[in-house]
Amino acid sequence: MIEGDTTFSPPNVRLPLKLSLFQLAFVALSACGTNYVLADSPAEVRTDFSSKVLPILTQHCFACHGPDAQQRQADLRLDQPAQLFQRRDDRPAIVQPGDAADSELYRRLVSSDPDVQMPPAEHGGPLSLEEITTIKRWIDTGAVWSGHWAFQPITQPQLPAAYPGWSDEPIDRLVAQHWAEHDLSPAAPADREMLLRRVSFALTGLPPTEKEIANFLADDQPDAYERVVDRLLASPRYGEQMARHWLDLARYADTHGFNIDSYRSMWRWRDWVIDAYNANMPFDQFTIEQLAGDLLPSASIDQITATGFNRNHPINDEMGAIPDEYLHFYAADRTNTTATVWLGLTLACAECHDHKYDPISQRDYYQFYAFFNNVDDLGLDGRRGNAAPLLISPTNEQRQRLTLLDEQIGAIDAALADTRDHATSALAAWETSAEQDAAAAQPPADSLARFSLDGASDLVRIQRENDEETLFLAGKLDQALLCDGRTLITPSEPIQLGDAFSIGLWIYPTTASRTILLAAPDFTLALDHGALVYETFERRLHTAELVVKNQWQQVTLVVDGKSVTIYRDGVPLPLSPSELVDSMEVAEERPDVSGLQIARAGASDGFRGLLDDVRIYARVLAPLEAKRLGGGDPIGEILAKPAAQRSKAEQVTLLDYYLRKSDVKYADQVEQHESLARQRRRLIESFPETMVMRERADRRPAHVLQRGRYDLPGERVTADVLTCLPPLPTDETPDRLALAKWLVDDRQPLTARVAVNRYWRLLFGLPLVATPEDFGLRSQPPTHPELLDYLAADFRGSGWDVKRLLKQIVMSATYRQTSAVSSARWQADPTNQWLARGPRMRLTAEQLRDAALASSGLLSEQLGGPSVRPYQPPGLWEAISYGRDFTAQRYAQDHDDRLYRRSLYTFWKRSSPPPNLSAFDAPNREFCTLTRSQTNTPQQALVLMNDPTFVEAARVLAAKVMQASEDVDRQIIASFVDVISREPTKEELPLLRQLYQTQLAHYQDHAAAAAELLSVGESPAADLPAIPQAAMTMVVSTIMNLDEAIHAN
C-alpha cells in the first residue's frame, strides 16, 4: 500500500509523511469525515484511483518502483504520493495534477524512445491504450491520490434508495443499487422447496428432511422462514457445518505430514471449533482464544485447547533432518496462515525479500514472525503421537464425571476414616487374641491359575525347539524350569486376560539381552538389559531399576486398564513416562499370540534362565498382596513391632487389614472405594491429549532471515505488527495476546472485511472480493464495496455476532431469490456477481457424502470425538507409507456407527487424504486453503456411482421408501424428496418409473446379481424381496447422481 493511507490532495497538503497510517487515518476522519459516506460526491474520482489507477501501477510499475528496496530502480517509488507529487532534487514532480502532458509519468508511458519509454521492454513494454488513457484521465482530472481501498477505515455507507417494489433491507438496497448500471432486475422469490434446501445446506450442511419440507410448506405464518432459519442456527449441525469450513483455513489434519506422516491427536481442537460456533462465540473472542488463549489470565482448558489452531501445521520427524530448518518452517507457517486468515494479506511474499506490491518489508515480515517463533516446540517431533507443547484436555463431560467421582470418593473416605477412628480399641483386643494368625504371610489364594513348574504337568505345555527334553533344576520353590531362549510355555487351558489382572513369577535370568517373559495378544513383558519392559500397541513402559543377573527375584505385573505396576520382590518399581502411540493402529508385525504365553513369543528371543512358580490372578492385586506374592509378610512385620514404634502409615495399614477381616460393612466400603478409584483412574487415563501453544521461558530470538533461509540470520528484530497498519497500543507487551487483540481492534480495518467476505462466500458461492486470500494491492476490488463495508461495520458493531450476520444475509431478499431464471437473464451475468438471482451452490465433498448418509437415514448424529475411518479402497496408505514403527501407516477401516459419521470427522491423512472427498476438491490440508477449486470430472461420476458409501446409501434409502409404501410411484417420489428436497415433476417421474421397470426386468432375470448389489456396505440387509429392492436401489442411485443432487439451487 501506499503510506498516506487516505485521500491525499497532492499540491497543497503538507502532512508529515512519517506519520503512521493510523495517525493519518484519524486526521482524515476527524478533519474530512469519512470516505464511503460521500455516496454522490467526488467519491467517483477517488474510486477511480483505487480501483482503476492503482491496479495499473501495481501491476506494471511496482516491481521496480515499489516497496521492494532491493529491486528499486532510480530510487523512485510510485507507491508513495510524496514521490509522485513533490519535486525530486531540481526536477519538477513527475505528476502535475491537471496536466498529463506536462507530467513525466505520462510522458514516459507514451514515449516511443526505447530509452525513455516505461515500462521497458524487458518488463512487458508499453501499457495498453486503455491503461494509458486511464492514467491520463486521472492526471487531467486532478490526480487525486487515495490509499488502497482495503486499508481504508471501515465506515457505514449511506444507504441508497430501495429498488422500487422490492425489499428495503440494507443488504438488498446495497445489492440493488448496481442493477441499473448492468440492466438487471430482481428474480422472483425462490419457491419454498428450493429455499429450504438452499438454507439448510448453507447453515447445517445437510438436506432438509421430508418432514421439515412438509412443515415449511404447510406453515402460512409470515415468519415461517425466519423460524426455519432460527431452527437451523440452533441445530448442533450448524457448528459442524461452520467448523468444516474453518478446518481448511486451519490446515487441520489427523497426521503430521511431511515424510513419515504419522498420527496426531487434534480432535479436541476440532471439537472446540464446533462448540464455539454452536455457542455463537463472538468472532473477536474466537480469534483471541485461538491465537493466544494460553496467554489469557487464568486460562481455562478450553481456551488453551483453542490455541491448537497454530499447531495444526505439518510437523516433521524425518530422521537426519535439521531441527532449526523446521522450527523456521513452523513459525513461518503460523505467520503466513494468521496473516491470510485474519488480514487477507499475502505476507508470505515478504519472507525472502520486501513485498513487491504491498507495503510490507522483509523486516515487517520477521517482526510479525517474532510473535510465533517463541513456541516451546522442537524442530523434529511427533514420532510417537503428538508433538510438544501438549495439554491434557478432558472434554466437558469428562470433567463433570470427574467431579462426581471425587465427591463420591470423598464421602466414602470420610465414612472409612470414621469407622477406623472408632475401632482402635477393638484392634488392640484383636492383636492380643489368637486370630492374628500366620496366614497373613501367604500369597493370595484366589489365583486363576498357578504353574509350579516343578516337573511335567497337565496344566501347561512346555515346548523346546526340535522337541528336546525339558529340564528342571532346583528352584526357588522345589524345582524350577530351565529356559534356553527357545522354550515356550503355554497353559493347557488357554488364558484370556481381561483389562485387569496380575501375574507373578520367580525368575533367575542368565543373560542381559532382550528376552520375552510374558506375551498376550495385547501386551508383552520383556526383560531388556535388566529393565522390565511392558509394551502394548499404544505405548511402551520400562522400569528404571534393573533386575539382577544370576539371582532369584520375584516379578509381579499388575495391569489395571492403562495403569500398570511392576513389582520386584514385592516392591513397586518406578516406570519411565509412557510413550503414546496411535491406538487405532493395527500393528501387523507383532507376534501372533492368541492367549497368554510364557517365556517366548513368535520368533523373538525367549527367556534364558530359571523360571518358577507362575501365578495368574484375574484381578488387580493390592500392594500388600503383591508384597506377599514377592515373599514378604507386611502385616507380620508391623505386628512384630511394639505398637508405640509403628508409623502412622503402619497403624492405618494394620487397622485397615483388621477391619477388612472383621467388619463386613467396612470391607464393602473399601471395595466400593477401590471400584470408584479405579473408575477415576480410568477416566483420567482416557483424557485426550492435544497440541497447544506455549511460550518458551528463554525467548528464541527472531532475526530477519536473508533470502528467507533459516541458516542466514541477519538483523535481530522484536515482535511487532505491520508498519502499514495501525500500531499496537504502546502500553501492551508485544506478545501473541496483544497481536490477537490488535487483529480485532476497531482501528484495524482488514479483519472484519476479510471475515465477512468469507461468510458471504459461504452463503453465495462467490465472494464480494474475488481474491479472499489477498486484500492487498493486487486484489480484485470488491464488486460491492459499500455492501462489504456495511457488513463489516455491522458485524463488528454487533459484537462480532456470527449467527446474527448469517441470519441477516439469509433473511435478505437477495438470498431468497430463485436461481431458476431464463437463459437470457443467466447470460446477462453468468457468474451472478451482481446477484440478480439466487445463489446456485455446488455442494462440497463433505456435504455430498453427508447428504447421502442423511437422506438414507444412516447418518450418525454423534457430535465430536476422535476421527473415524470409513470405507476407502484398500492399499492407498500402504502404497506410499513407511510402514514399520510408525502410526497411521496402514488403513484399519472402522465399522458400525463409525462408518456413518459426518465427513468432518473422517480421518485426514495429509499424504493420502480421503479419496472420495479429494475427488470433489477437498484439499490435502498441508497448508491454509481459503478457496477450494470447483471441478467437474469423470472421477466424480465414478465416486457417486461406485463408491460403496453412495451405493450403500442408495440401497438403504431404497429399503426405507419401500418399507413406507408398496406403491412404486410413491417410493420414487419419497426418495426423490429425500435426495432432491422436492417432488419429481410430471416429466421426471415417468423417466424414473421407466428406469425402475427396466431394472426390475433385468434383476428378475438375474436374481443373484440383485443379491450382490444388496450386499454392498456393512449395514444389515432389509427384510424385503431382493429383486424390487435392487431395482429401486438403481433408481435411488440415479437420483443421487443427478446434477440437482450435488447442488443446492
Next chain:
Amino acid sequence: MQNPQPQLANLLSRRMFFGQAGSALGAAALASLAESPLQAAVRQSAAKAKRVIYLCQSGAPSQHDLFDYKPLLTQRQGEELPASIRDGQRLTGMTADQTTFPLTPSKFPFAQYGESGAWLSSVVPHMAKIADDVCFIHSLHTEAINHDPAMTLLQTGTQQPGRPSLGSWVSYGLGSENADLPAFVVLISRGSSLGNQQPLADKLWGSAFLPAEQQGVKFRGAGDPILYLGDPAGVTRKSRRQMIDAVAQLNRLEAKSIPDPEIEARIAQYELAYRMQSSAPELVDFRDEPESTFAMYGEEAREPGTFAANCLLARRLAERDVRFIQLYHRGWDQHLHLPRDLSRQCRDVDQASAALVTDLKNRGMLDDTLVVWGGEFGRTAYCQGELTADDYGRDHHPRCFTIWMAGGGVRPGIQYGRTDEFGYNVVENPVHIHDLNATILHQLGVNHLDLTYRYQGRDFRLTDIAGGVVKDILR
C-alpha cells in the same frame, strides 16, 4: 503470457484436461475460447516431445555405484575425505556426528559401453545396452538434504508443500490429447530393498493451487486401476448405460429451468466416466502383449504393480497419448548394506528401464517421448556406518548426482556435466533441479517463464525464481 483469471483458468483447464468433453460444453461462455489462448501462449516453439515418462527413483540411488565412475575412490579407499572437498557442506543428522568420513569406492566394477563409451557399473547391465540412446547428466544438484524436502523440490519446484507438481503444470499448460484418459497418470511400485522404503505423498503429484483436476490420477496394480472405476457388484454395463442415460435426460430437464452450462458439462463427464470404465481395464490388461514383450521387460512385467509392469503400462499409456506419465519406484535409500540392497533395487528396474527406451525406439515413439530416470539427490563418496571389505552405506548428498534422459529431442549418447575426482562437487556444467524442470518443459514446447498461475497475488511458476534450459544437451 497474460495471466488468466482463476475462473477463466478453470474453464480453460477443464476443457483442455478432457479436450473432447470440453468441446461438449458448448456454452456460449466458452465459445470465445475455442482457440485456447493459454495453450497457444505457452508454446514458444514446436515441441520436441509430446509426452514425458518420468521414472522417479525415490530414496536417491547412489551415483557412485551406478553411473559416476571415480577410480580415485578405489585408490584412496578408507582414507579420510579431505576437508577442502567437503568445504563446510552441511550434513544430515545421521552423519553429522560421525567422526570419520572414509572414502568408499563402489563394490561393483565399472566398464565402458557403446560407441559413446559411457562408464556404467556391473549392476545395471541392461542400461549398458542403451548407453548410446541416453544422455547422462552427472552434474545435477539440489539444496535439500532430506527426502521429503528433496522430493518435494524435485517434483514441485520448492522444498515445502504447497506448489503444484511438474505433471500438474504440464497438464494445466498443455491439457490432454486423449479424451478418454487423464493427462497426468501416476504409477507407484515398491522396491525390493530390505532397508528403508521412503514414503511418498499425494502432494508430489498434487495440483496445490491449480484446479484439482490437474492432479495426477493414480493407476493401481491391484483392485480398480483407477479408484472407483468398477461398477458395484450386481450392476452390469447395460444397467449402467441405462442409468447414465436417465441421468442425462433428467439433467437436461433441470437445465430447462436452470440454464447453467455446468449441467451440460456434467452430462459429458458421465459419458466420459462410462468410456473410461471400458478403456482403462483394456489398458491395464496385458493379455494382448506378445511373449516378446515379456522377454524384453522381464517376467516381472506380468505381475501388476511391479516397476516392470508399470514400465510396460507407461508405454501403453504413451501409445494412447497420455501427456505425463509419472512412475515412482521406492526403496533407494541405502544408508546401510548398500551392496545388498542396491543390487536388489537394480534387479527391480534395470531391465525394464532399458526395455522401455528400446521399446519406444523400436516403435518410433522415442523421438517424441522424453524419458527421465533419476532420484531426488545423490549419495556420499564417504561411508556411513562401518566400512568393511564388502559392506558399506552412503548418506544423502545434495551437491551432485546423476540422472539420465532419453528421447524427446535430447542428444543421445552423451555425458554432460562433470564432478571432481571424489565425486563430491560439480566442476563443470552444473544443472539444478530448476534447470532440469525448465528443460523438460522446453522439450514439451513450453517456456517455463511463461507457464504461470496467479495465486495470493503472485504469479507462481514451476521453476520458482530460477531455472534455465540446458541447451547443450538438446538436439
